[in-house]
Amino acid sequence: MSGNKSYKSTCSYCGVGCGIIVNKDSKGNLSVKGDPDYPVNKGMLCSKGMNLNYVVQNTSDRILHPEMRWSRNHPMEQVSWDSALDRASAVFKSIIKKHGPDSVGFYVSGQCTTEEYYIINKLTKGFIGTNNIDTNSRLCMxxxxxxxxxxxxxxxxxxxxxxxxxxxxxxxxxxxxxxxxxxxxxxxxxxxxxxxxxxxxxxxxxxxxxxxxxxxxxxxxxxxxxxxxxxxxxxxxxxxxxxxxxxxxxxxxxxxxxxxxxxxxxxxxxxxxxxxxxxxxxxxxxxxxxxxxxxxxxxxxxxxxxxxxxxxxxxxxxxxxxxxxxxxxxxxxxTGQPNAMGGREVGGMANLLAAHKDLGNPEHRTQVSDFWGGKKISEKPGLTATEMFDSLNSGKLKAIWIVCTNPVVSLPNSLEVEKALKKANFVIVQDISHNSETTKYADLLLPAAGWLEKEGTMTNSERRISYLYKGVEPPGEALPDAEIIARFAQKMNFEGFDYDSASDIFDEHCMLTKYTNIDISGLSYERLKNEGSFQWPVPSIDHKGTPRLFEDKKFYTSDEKAHFNVPKHTENQSEKVSKNFPLVLTTGRIRDQWHTRTRTGKVNRLDTHIPSPYLEINGVDAFERNIKDGDIAIIKNGRGEVRVKVKFGYDIRKGVVFMPMHWGKILDNDFGRANNLTNNLIDPISKEPDFKYSAVEVIKFKKP
Ligand code: SF4
Structure with missing residues (x-):
């Protein structure tokens, strides 16, 4: 390709969903800037968005070919796409035949495009016959x-x-x-x-x-x-x-x-x-x-x-x-992730159905399964994020397919997650790079195309659907996630996965939303490319989108009223602090890192803000433990321990400590992984983990 080219896209980090213009020069070098015409950011970008070009261009750690090992004692070896997907379908068929469809599961990501989310859901719920499809959005929204x-x-x-x-x-x-x-x-x-x-x-x-x-x-x-x-x-x-x-x-x-x-x-x-x-x-x-x-x-x-x-x-x-x-x-x-909202639109969770239809409603299940032409959709909610890994540990779930996420660092109680992956009969990891700590547990590693290497759509926090242009070819043999899933479905002999393009998948998704509250049947790739982004619902081809809901005061409840809810618990139900573990650990994010650093970790300048994991502790708590600013501390509880530098001050409440969740293994140890310490408790309805409250103790690290 010669000459300069520009592509419009949306930042693939947080749920704000800023518009980006990517410029590609005649040598193939990329640069990015904020899109001044995009209503979300009006030309502005933050440090992460501004450096997205370096992530795309740094292909040093990319997975370039499918890799497979015949047993856990064998090293991974490069194989063709056909061999990889033949093996995947053979293993899935055999496990399903022996243990039933609920013995397999898919764990995906709020960074997948809507089309990818849609097709994985269709495959799992509509054809394999299990609702065991959940996402890391479970951890945030x-x-x-x-x-x-x-x-x-x-x-x-x-x-x-x-x-x-x-x-x-x-x-x-x-x-x-x-x-x-x-x-x-x-x-x-x-x-x-x-x-x-x-x-x-x-x-x-x-x-x-x-x-x-x-x-x-x-x-x-x-x-x-x-x-x-x-x-x-x-x-x-x-x-x-x-x-x-x-x-x-x-x-x-x-x-x-x-x-x-x-x-x-x-x-x-x-x-x-x-x-x-x-x-x-x-x-x-x-x-x-x-x-x-x-x-x-x-x-x-x-x-x-x-x-x-x-x-x-x-x-x-x-x-x-x-x-x-x-x-x-x-x-x-x-929303935390760029497409957490889009994932929910297509029912990308174990307890949801496509187009915001209700998994518990038999009529809705029939509507969706008739539309897809596959199996009857099971009424049993599938395993949610943490339940899936618990079930690997208990042996009920035999095989897991992980798409675009790094659960070894991001799920709570990480050491148990590692155990679960070791115990699984078969682990498929589909991702862009080797630097995710989860890839080392894969029996089959599938190279996926990343941001700017494929087309698709995403929905940001304000229900705004945007089109993502493909600007560069994926490296090696990497393929768009939707294409990998469609090829696998065909190997499983399922019909209805012979899409010519991502646009076909999007059209099918839009059609399914007809007559629902999120109706986007008026949308198409053509409209998104020509007219820009739209906020759902967009129920007809001349509809301009809906910036605000409920202006008519008619809510989506059966009586059209908004319902006050009396909270069941006013008291916190988290694990209790104790004499041995008297401090509350809360985890979170820092300005220049994203999730488990699989992408931001590739950009050196993003490390200059905060280069390594740390513990924030109140000065009084630090003093009581004879810990000074800059000391190394051990943070521990019954689940594990971490060892990081201390940053003390008075911006955090006494009795509370904070650690960023981004870091996994550092120099071959897991001393910075905050999730070694977080607990398995989940909200009983939403099944979201309790990342913000784990009982720990902090002691000063002394060199032996
Ligand atoms: Fe915008 Fe979020 Fe991307 Fe920053 S990370 S540029 S705020 S979408």
Missing amino acids: SSAVVGYKKTVGEDSVPISYEDIELADCFLIAGANPAWCHPILFRRLENHKEANPNVKIVVVDPRKTQTCAIADLHLQIIPGTDVVLYNAIARRLIEKNKIDKKFIKNHTKDFESLKEKVYETSLSSAAKICGITVNEIKKAALYIGHSMRFISMWTMGLNQSVIGVDKNVSLLNISLLTGQIGKPGSGPFSL
Whole structure:
């Protein structure tokens, strides 16, 4: 190819979903810049997005050919695609014949395109006959999904980024957008700078960079969120700062909520949360006086054993104040991954069906299986992320196919995950590079095409669907994930996988959404390429998309009302701290790294911000343990230990320690892997793990 070429795409890191222009010069060198015309970022990019070209161009660790080993004692050897997929289909057929379809499972990623997600779901649920297909999005958004379903009847984020510039009050809970959703934060920061009267409340046990623009920081004790939101609700009711007309006409179960929140006085709530009564009153005052209020949240609420309770208690505040379905108002869960939302649209989880249809509804199951022309879809929900690895350990699940994710570093209780993979009869890993710690457990390694090497679509946090152009050829024999799955399905003799292109898969997905609440039957690749991105629903070919839901105050519940939900648990249900393990470990993300560093780890300049894993500890806790800033500490509990440098200060609550989750093995040891310490508890409904609360002890490391 000669001459300069430009391609439009969307950043493949976080759920903000910034528009990118990739330029390819005559020598094939790539450069990237923010797309000034893209409504999300208006030309801005953060450090990760700005360096995406280096990730694509650094192919040194890429998997270039299918690799296979005949037994665990044999080394991997290069094989052809045909041999690789023959082996995969032979092993899957034999295991399914002997143990049934529920003995195999697929574990995929919020970084897959919608088309990839769609086809893997179709294969698993519609043809293999199991619902054992789950995703690493389970680790970030599943509590929010349940919260929305219980409140507005469906997994539906009601608002858009453009609402940020219209709001006058924000409550940011369990999120650090300054580092984890940087461009969204920049919009927020600019808005606050231009309108100093805008109030921002941040709820977080750590004083993060996001607090720099906060009018009020509620530094609560981890796990006490529900008590706080109930207390704010009580104060709003007491002060008559609620929207009675909206509550009467458009909601259900207000009285049950009122009764619940009146059980706890503000002073008791303040004591439980570790803050002052005045702070609760101030938060309620800001929200109560606001004309347009937005709540934003992410992992701090979702990654909890009471994640659903935390979600519904926060959603209740938007309903109480009638701050939903109008400009500048509404609840806004921020997705972590670039296509966590697209995955949910195609039912990419063990308990969901395509097009937001309900797996528990026999009519919906029949509609989808008739549409696909495969098997009857099983009514039994499949294994979720952590359940899948537990089942490998117990021997119920025999084979797992892992696509585009690194569970050895990202799942909780990592040492058990490694054990599970060793125990599995057969492990397929389909990924772009060897630098994922999971690849070493593969019996079959399949080379996948990465971002910019294939076309597809993704949906960001605000329901915006964008088209991703293919700009470069994948290296070696790497193939788009959808093509790998389609070829495998054909080897399994399944019909309905003879797609000519990703566009055919997208059209099929769009057709299935017809007459549903996420109807995108008006979309096509042609429209996305010619007219740009669209926010769903887009129900006809002349429809321009839907920036805001529920403006007619008709919710997706059967009675069209929004439902108040009384949280089942107000008390935290996490593991208890003890004399031996008295500190609470919370894990999270840092500004310049992404997930388990399989991509950001390839860009040296992203290591200059924070080059290695660390432990953040309160100065008093450090002093009590004779630990100084910069010392090496051992952090341990009954599950494992890690050894990292200490960063001490007073931005974190006493009794709480923090570690970033990005690092896996360093120099052949796993001393930096935070998930050695995290626990197996999950929310009983959303099945999302409790990453934000593990009991640990910290001691100073002394060289032997
Ligand atoms: Fe990419 Fe998110 Fe940064 Fe935007 S904010 S450039 S989507 S990582």
